[in-house]
Amino acid sequence: MSKSLQAIRGMNDILPEQTPLWRYFESTVARLLDNYGYKQIRMPIVEFTELFKRSIGEVTDIVEKEMYTFDDRNGDSLTLRPEGTAACVRAVLEHGLSGGGQPQKLWYIGPMFRHERPQKGRYRQFHQIGLEVFNLDGPDIDAELIVLTWRLWGMLGIRDAVKLELNSLGTSESRGRYREALVEFLSARLDKLDEDSQRRLKTNPLRVLDTKNADTQAVLVDAPKMADYLDDESRTHFEGLKARLDAAGIPYVINPKLVRGLDYYSKTVFEWVTDKLGAQGTVCAGGRYDGLVEQMGGKPTTGVGFAMGIERLILMLETLEQVPEEISRQVDVYLCAFGEAAELAGLTLSEKLRDQLPNLRLQVNAGAGSFKSQFKKADKSGALFALILGDDELAQQVVSFKPLRGQGEQQSIAFDALAAHLATCIVQG
Structure with missing residues (x-):
């Protein structure tokens, strides 16, 4: 008997009884972004593999373990996009959207692909809404991205269930100095680190800070802090961001271990997290990537953005019973x-x-x-x-x-x- 056809593990159908809630969420976000002056851009879901190696970093978990990569009939290495920022930067460069220092405020929506172990709130095909802003370098635009998400949580009725975590990674130079201090500290305690952290210490040491291993977390309590290595420019930028969030009445906590999983971040990084979804606690995350456009062949161009996971936010609306009654009809x-x-x-x-x-x-x-x-x-x-x-x-x-x-x-x-x-x-x- 032939095997029945099924969807690929971790890639799910969104059924007719589910789509009204998706449409409600997507339209709510689209309306909000229209009101803040963001313009939608749509990129292909397949890009040349080199794009992600150059932008995300070859020694990141995404590039090393999680990308769906294949050779097409021309022998080109192609990859299903694992995230949206790199593709958006490629589009901005290709079409000259950032030329002349003109600010660009863009947003996109669509599926992303990572070969991870499927679990509730984490899938191999997942959907994101992302925002990217170019040619604005002050803390005011960083604050705007956070303020508009705060407004969105209020519109959705989930504001009490999320918490904002902030950190600053500084410039590449200050981050380099911190990396040296962190490697020196952890190398002296190598036998106390878990196996994955020992590997990361050689390839991407800042990612050790993101470990979930309890023993390694105990070692990190006394580790050097990024804040002590920040340059004056990054420190001033971070203070400006916090002042704006304070003025807007948005609560936050400083998380010195927040580094994000992508190599291109600098200065501001942030995450909106929740304890309502079990292990998958991050629902929206991003930060500043001032060197990425230049790294990908463009002129020096500042950038900042974030992405939110649609599946996780849909799950939050259902878990917290914040689905509008009319959605079901x-x-x-x-x-x-x-x-x-x-x-x-x-x-x-x-x-x-x-x-x-x-x-x-x-x-x-x-x-x-x-x-x-x-x-x-x-x-x-x-x-x-x-x-x-x-x-x-x-x-x-x-x-x-x-x-x-x-x-x-x-x-x-x-x-x-x-x-x-x-x-x-x-x-x-």
């Missing part, structure tokens, strides 16, 4: 028609209603059926009201109007008064 009105003449009249009437009420979610019964079967489908649709159209109604040029949820008697409404009646009822419903 996809139909406002269900029209039942009995007989061919009523079906024809129902088609005409339904299109007129759609002209008059563009936001009305009206489903017309298809496939005919008895009175009982059509009403069963009307109830299953979740509609608030049913419209009934048969020979008697046609003769009187009325529609029988029946509430399906809550109180109210069935009544007859004239064709020409139906739109106004529905407008009132749907608002009330």
Whole structure:
């Protein structure tokens, strides 16, 4: 017997009962970003592998272990994008969007791919919304990115469930000095580090700070602190960011071990974390990457951005019961028609209603059926009201109007008064 076809492990279908919540979340974010002056950009999901090696760093876990990389028919090495920043920078460079020092405030949405061990909140195909800003170098734009996410958490009703963590990685020079001090400290305690941290000490020592191993965490308590090695410019920038967050009333904690998993970050790094999702606690993260554009072949250009995980935020909305009630209802009105003449009249009437009420979610019964079967489908649709159209109604040029949820008697409404009646009822419903 042939094996049944299934989705790839860690790459999930988003089913019809789930998509209304996704659409609600995506439209809420899109509306917010429109209001802040960000413009959407759309990039391919496949890029040349070299793009990610140059930007993310060849000794990062993403490049070493997690990327979906393959050779195409031309022999080119291609990779399904594991994150969006590198692809966005490539697009900005290719199309000259950052030329002349012109600020660019961009956002994107779409799937990313990493070969990780699938678990709740972590998948091999996952979806992100990302923001990237170019040619603005002050702490004011760093603050704006954090402030708008704070506003989003309020719009979604999850503000009390997230915490902002901040750190500064300084410039590449100050980070280099800190790296030397950290390596010296940890090398003297090598036997107390876990195996993964011992490997990272040789390739990417700052990532040791991000370890989840309890024994290594105990060693890190007395380790040198990045704050003690910051240059004056980075320290001033960080103080400016904190002052703006204080002015906006946004609470935060300084996490000296926050380094992020990508090589291109400098100065500001931040994460929004939660304790509501188990092991997958980060829902939004980012920071400043002032050297990345130049590293990828462009002129010196400042950059800052973040990405938020859609799956994790959807899971938060469900866990915290912050799914708006109307999201679960996809139909406002269900029209039942009995007989061919009523079906024809129902088609005409339904299109007129759609002209008059563009936001009305009206489903017309298809496939005919008895009175009982059509009403069963009307109830299953979740509609608030049913419209009934048969020979008697046609003769009187009325529609029988029946509430399906809550109180109210069935009544007859004239064709020409139906739109106004529905407008009132749907608002009330």
